[in-house]
Amino acid sequence: MGKEKLIQFLKSTDLVTPVKAEEIADHFAHRTIYKNQFHLEEGQVSQEYFFMEHGFLRAFAHDTHGNEVTTNFYSDNQVIFEVSSFFNRTPSKENIQALTDCEGWYITYQQLNMLFHALPEFREFGRAILVKGFTSLKIRMLSMITETAEERYAQLLKTNPEIFVHSPLKYIASYLGITDTSLSRIRKEFSKK
């Protein structure tokens, strides 16, 4: 049935046994998101808990002056949904859009709760995903406060080089908290070293 990657991912957390992983995966359905399509649009309620088998997505919001700001990038083996909108059933302030064709597996909010109820192990898994997202955001916040734009750029290039393959620099710039002009200059300086 082709859900090997999903099953492998569920098992990789060590919170879900092999047998239960299969059972959980049974409830996921296949989803393709074609390049430029939206997985979630501002104003909608995030409906799908989406495991990405392969592809590349960008999440972005609008600031008070209407400018786009990239809030996240997502690649293979990540779970994608807008936490606040998904769990509170409120309209999302974020958009999630495909930068390449994406393939993966999803369940709805209702199905997720059903599974959480039926399989406590999956609930632990769900929490682990949440904690992971929270933790990486905290790390990013710390780097926003303590590091220079160049240091943040160097770090991103080192730890997430695939972002530079799939995303235009202007999206990366706002993710780093700088303008595209500055990013261009930083890259110039950086390449000299």
Added chain:
Amino acid sequence: MGKEKLIQFLKSTDLVTPVKAEEIADHFAHRTIYKNQFHLEEGQVSQEYFFMEHGFLRAFAHDTHGNEVTTNFYSDNQVIFEVSSFFNRTPSKENIQALTDCEGWYITYQQLNMLFHALPEFREFGRAILVKGFTSLKIRMLSMITETAEERYAQLLKTNPEIFVHSPLKYIASYLGITDTSLSRIRKEFSKK
């Protein structure tokens, strides 16, 4: 037994019924944290899920050059614990210290899991707390990226004036992502308006 505030807080989320709120509260024990004492120290595993009835706390971490950075402030009616350390049972990179005498109620990791297991409603409550923390961090990140230091200062002063009552400005400065020198200048400019 004096746990009215805790019970009220549990009920306020609408995820926990009045009866269950009492049952949950039964498992919490009283805790006083005196001014300057640590609720959590770097290197330790966050052990207590702490509901603050009243008081004021600051969380801080150290950056790569050893400088203190304030990561959060906590006041009345908040749940305090270091998410990553608490759930992953790993050493914390953060410290949580009292800026005033604090009083509240706590349970341990083991008790929390026991309660989660026994009372699914409390689990929902736990998730809501997590989602809330995540959401406010996302909002803060967006403001770090899109707003000037002065705008962030004005916003904090408006929405969390109590912080300025209890915390020295240098702690607030690093929370805002600026130096204490800059905050001082911003305040000077701001007061002219």
Added chain:
DNA sequence: ATGCTTTCTTGCCATTTGGCAAGTGATAAT
């Protein structure tokens, strides 16, 4: 292949923020 749009770079200059050190005032300890 041609033209159109988007992405990226660059020069010029403005603005924001930081670094350091001195100075003032407040608080705390003895």
Added chain:
DNA sequence: ATTATCACTTGCCAAATGGCAAGAAAGCAT
């Protein structure tokens, strides 16, 4: 009361980042 420490401010200047506009380069549509 005296001293020491801490919190905050300020002046001077440096460094980082932004804004705008022009131009080069790359990608896309027809």
